[in-house]
Structure formats: structure tokens, C-alpha cells
Amino acid sequence: MFERDWTSEYYEILEFYFWEPQHLGRAKSSKCRYATPVEALKHVQKMEVSLNHMLNLFFRLAPSEVLLHLIADTTGNRAQSAMHLLSRQEVSAFCQLVQPDLMFQGDSMNFSIEMKLNAKSSLEQAWKYALLHTLADMHNGKDRASYLMFLGKGKFSSLWKENIKSPSELYGFLRNAKLEKFQRKAEAVENISIDWKRVKETLEKTSILYWNYQTLKLFLKEFTEPLVNASGAEQTFVHLINGLLAEIERRKLA
DSSP states (O other): OOOSSHHHHHHHHHHHHHHOGGGGTOOOOTTOSOSSHHHHHHHHHTOHHHHHHHHHHHHHHSOHHHHHHHHHHHHSOOOSSOOEEOOHHHHHTTOSSOOOSEEEEOSSEEEEEEEOSSSOOOHHHHHHHHHHHHHHHHHHTOOOEEEEEEEESSOGGGGOTTOOOSHHHHHHHHHTOOOHHHHHHHHHHHTSOOOHHHHHHHHHHOEEEEEEHHHHHHHHHHHHGGGTTOOTHHHHHHHHHHHHHHHHHHTTOO
16 A cells, blocks of 8 residues: 555555544544544545545646547547536536536537446436536537446446446436436426436437546556656656556456
8 A cells, every 4th residue: 555656645645634633623533433543544545535536636637648548548539628626516507416526528528437436337327417418518609529338347347236247238228217306306406407408318329438447557557658758747648647547457347
């Protein structure tokens, strides 16, 4: 866990706040289930949210070409304009119900990533992304292409209790999903009357994609292999990729 890469530094930062939680306005509790920072950090390393933090940091710092290549490799289309990673504050300006793991946006494209470790996804979760992309377009008067990429372990079917074997098979399940409870909740949280016909249209045009962590690992290695003797700025790029690769390997995801 504590090695010479930037993702290890993430855990060292958390260790500081474990010992001194007063800096976060919190007091130490005698009822804490983790007696030592090592126990606490082992728990954090198993959490989906901590890997999500690292992926967000990675894409904030990585050259834009990495994201453009990822989009081209998964969709078969190259983004026609600059893409940027939306912050939670930017997302909350148009959507309260959905907090995506990662959402990238350009003039002509919404591209979201939903990552999973051990938890299953759900049909409602896929519908949430259709709602998210719809509200994003309504917010600034756009009609963008819509992409939803799942990132998980193993096969696509491992994401679903329904054992859905492919993105194409998923569409059938989504069309037949019972949404009344979800729709009531969405309208209550967003405090608006939602155009569900438009949300359905967004779902129908959304390309659903899948990579596992082994595919992500191979994708990242393609960038470092030509930079074996990197120096200067290129060396920083190599450190950035190697840190994320180290975390993927520490978690035994690939």
C-alpha cells in the first residue's frame, strides 16, 4: 500500500487525517471499528469510492489525448471537440439525483463511466444515466450524443443479478423495467416535472459500452511502452500512468 507512486500517497494523506481528524471538524471515537491506520486503510483500499477518487485525479491530470483515445477505442468515434470532466458542483447545477463516477462533456457528446468492484449494477442505475444526460442537455440547450461505459471485473454479465450477457441484451431489459417508483423519486428530488419521453429517447440513443480492468490496464500500458527512456514532462506522464497501474494491481483487478 505504501509504495513509491502517487496512488500510495493518497493513502498516506488519509493516514494523517486518521490520526488528526480534528482538522476535518471531527473527533476521534473510542467506538471506531479500526484501531490502527493500517486496518482503516485496508478497508479504504477495498472501497469503490477510493478508486473512483484516483480515476478522477488521473483524468484531471492526464493529457487530453488519453481521454480522446479512450473514447475513440470504446465508441469507434473521435470526439469532435474538447472534452472535460465535470465536477460534482457542475453536475449538481442540473441534476441532484445522480452523481456519476465520471462524466465527461463536450459540445457534441456526453460520455459517462460507471465503475464497479464487487457491487452489482441495476436497471435503475442505467436509467439514471439517461436522466443525467437528458438534464445535462436541457441545462444548456444541447442535443449531444450519449455514451455510458461500464467498468468492471471480468465479464459484462458479472455486473447484473439478471446475468445480462451483453450491452445489446441490456436494452431489452431496460425497455421492460418498471420505473414508476424511480420516476416519482426523480421528480421529487429534482423538484421539476420531467419529460420522460425525452429521457427514453436519450436511453434509446445511448451507446452502452463495457471494459474490464484488464482492458483498462492494457490501454494504459500502450502509452508507457514508447516512453521507456522518458525524461522531463514525459516522465511525469509515465509516473501518472504507473501509479494508477500500481493501484489496479494492488487491488488484484487485473
